[in-house]
Amino acid sequence: MAKNEKDKDEAKRTAKQLADEQEKLDILARAGNVKGEQLLISPAGEVERENELRQFALGNIEDPEKKFDVYYKGIGRLLLAHLPKGTQNKTARNYIYEEKNTYLTRGKRIKKDGTRGADGRMGYIADAEEMLKIIMDWIMENATMVDLYNKLRELNVSKGYGTRQF
Numbered sequence: 001m002a003k004n005e006k007d008k009d010e011a012k013r014t015a016k017q018l019a020d021e022q023e024k025l026d027i028l029a030r031a032g033n034v035k036g037e038q039l040l041i042s043p044a045g046e047v048e049r050e051n052e053l054r055q056f057a058l059g060n061i062e063d064p065e066k067k068f069d070v071y072y073k074g075i076g077r078l079l080l081a082h083l084p085k086g087t088q089n090k091t092a093r094n095y096i097y098e099e100k101n102t103y104l105t106r107g108k109r110i111k112k113d114g115t116r117g118a119d120g121r122m123g124y125i126a127d128a129e130e131m132l133k134i135i136m137d138w139i140m141e142n143a144t145m146v147d148l149y150n151k152l153r154e155l156n157v158s159k160g161y162g163t164r165q166f
Contacts, residue, residue: 063125070128071121075100078135083145092145099152103131107161 079100083093102109104120104127111117120128134155138148156162 067121067125067128070125070132074132075128075135078132078139082135082139096145096149096152099149099156100131102156102161103152103159104128107156107159109162 079093079096083089083096098110101116101120104123105116105118106123106127108116108118134151135148138151141147
């Protein structure tokens with residue numbers, strides 16, 4: 001009798017394992033039919049769909065707090081702290097700011113009337129992060145303003161952002 005009960009227990013475990021495996025296969029089969037969406041199991045045990053592509057694309061790009069931090073707390077604060085101060089250096093700082101803003105607006109140069117037609121604060125976060133990296137590298141290298149200007153200018157030229165219009 002003990003052997004018979006043992007066989008029944010094994011049969012129950014095998015049936016449970018088969019049922020679990022079949023459930024996994026069903027979930028995977030449904031996931032294969034859904035393009036650009038992820039199937040999730042909710043806390044209530046329901047299978048739900050989540051638009052994976054939208055979450056991926058918008059999750060990293062449109063983060064206002066991160067844009068603010070990178071632009072003001074990163075780029076702005078570092079330039080303010082490391083560019084020469086004083087009215088005698090204002091023109092030199094403006095050359096740096098122009099190249100920075102041209103890059104962050106993807107090629108929008110300031111016009112003679114003082115307008116740009118775009119705002120670097122609202123640009124792509126990937127561009128702002130790249131600008132921050134360039135500025136941090138410039139500071140770490142203990143380089144000059146000329147070096148920073150040349151790096152920014154070369155970056156803009158490599159992207160096809162043209163010449164200054166002022």
